[in-house]
Amino acid sequence: MDTKVQQKIGLKHGSGGRAMRQLIEDVFLSLASPVDGIGLSALDDGAAIRVGDRWLVITTDSHVVHPIFFPGGDIGRISVSGTVNDLAMMGATEPVGLTCAVILEEGFPRADLERVVASMRETAKEAGAPIVTGDTKVMGKGQVDGIVLNTTGVALADRVVSDAGLRAGDVLVVTGSIGDHGMAVMARRHDLRLEGDLRSDVAPINGLVRAALAAGGEDVVAMKDPTRGGVAGVLHEMAAKGGVGIVVDEPSLPINDEVRAAGEMIGIDPLLVANEGKAVIGVRARSADKVLAALRAHPLGARATVFARAIAERPGAVILDTGFGKRMLAEPEGELLPRIC
Template sequence: MNASGIAPDAKVMLKHGAGGRAMRELIQQVFVGDAKAPADGGIGLAAMDDGAALRVGDQWLVMTTDSYVVKPPFFPGGDIGRLAVSGTVNDLSMMGATEIAALTCAVIIEEGFPRADLERIKASISAACAEAGTAIVTGDTKVMGRGEIDGIVLNTAGVAFTRRLVPDCGLALGDQIIVTGTIGDHGLAVMALRHSLELEGELRSDVAPLNGLIRRALEAGGEGVVAMKDPTRGGLASTLHEMAAKSRVGIMLKASRIPFNTSVQATGELLGIDPMHAANEGKAVLGVRPDAAASVLAALRSHPLGMRAEIVGSCVAQRPGFVILDTGFGLRLLTEPEGELLPRIC
């Protein structure tokens, strides 16, 4: 074992890129190291937030980057192009930066990838940018040999400005937890398609840029919106664990208040999968002060992407860093996945 307790022959596994506890541990052990916060009081790598923030005059410059390897690249409700734009826009928005200045996009293509599919992805990128009110301003293209990658990989980065940062660690006792809509849609839709599952009901990804929705919530809640995060890989369970641990509070969830699409809930029960462990690509989790919760909820529900928003829980003193689920029949700890149930989900 080395000084970090890691075996010298340890290997990186798929679970280390899946958004759960294993991925956070890998990032902390290998990449974060002794990284320090920016000198201006901004947010840097060590915070492991959705992006970084640097002071520029009287504003914050927010930056983020992500790579997308979803398989298959086309799925009900979207494709890898819409996913890449939405994911980057949403990461910026989760830090309070909803006016997206610009995006970059790098495309790595396997030799033999269909030209028609590439053009379809490009059209989807353009449509998602228009929806978010931004544009791709620069990028890069590489072509790899057959078998060197699987189809296509996208990397996007984004920049935005905001006068007020919203970190993912700002929760305090009594704060209300709001989810902006139904949980588990993206993960179970991709899983059903990948495994050719013949299931009743329509499963569709929720992938969408959320900056307009979050802007409305921030306008309604102001300083009362104190923490935000999008529940992507690892799902709602992983996101809440991370927010609780960083904020040093417990989170009490009401199971009856968590919104699910009927098809997602039925599929999860059939497969033995908890939708709270499944990825979302068009939802957000907000921590809101009690006196702002009603106005934020109303603002979210007034937007097409937030009509099924719900207050699902609150921050409590019990079990700091953990999530407690009130099932209606008793209390239990909500487990955090070590890794995503399905690799290459986004």
């Protein structure tokens, strides 16, 4: 019997690692159609279609985070930020509008719904992204877990940035500390008693990205936000699509003490943990200082850091330089912390 007939979908297939990519390639790429621009087959953060001398950028994202309220944010803030940030990763930092679809479980508290909607409204205002239309459905008790949100975003851009533009000699910048969101959600979910202020970084970063693009221009060659699969997942995608190797300078990685401690407690590398308010940006080396200065001048980019470089050797590989030696950084099979966005 064909093994595919026997296969069933698991949590790993929606978690941003190798298993999810394989599912998309095996099943959903059959939906791809040729477009004048970047379409489904590119497996980027969105699509970009040429309209006259500009680009129409479209992205969509669904959100199932549990718990729906956590330190630093909630499912409403993620739903707006995630879509705004995916547009920004394509170079489209000024959204024209967002849609919002809501699926509710029978019995979901109305007060919680109003709190989620208020958070969406505030985040959309922060991002300059009007919510212009939507849809609401209610499922029977037990047919959906509480609330599921989907948002779709549309924006226009003069230039599109993909996640496939790295070349040997380019450097990679991360716009701030890594692993904050996934660790904060995990700690709340499991009621872990950790010292310090462990909070999600969820935020719309289109303004931050706009500053980087203004400083670097066409020398900003690749961007991706390290959500599911974390920074490790992003680096593997960028390396594979760009046909380069990537060397990470581990000591330069910005990791908060609380995140590092939580990772050591449960045995999870912060490089594998999701962020919801950061970007990994590939830059030609000649413009790295300008981009870094622009990022650090923005409130959301104060800890921006050059942490990796692209090399011609070992295309597709990600190498971690610890300062004492080097080792391969494996691509995550699936997110170790499911339902974090």
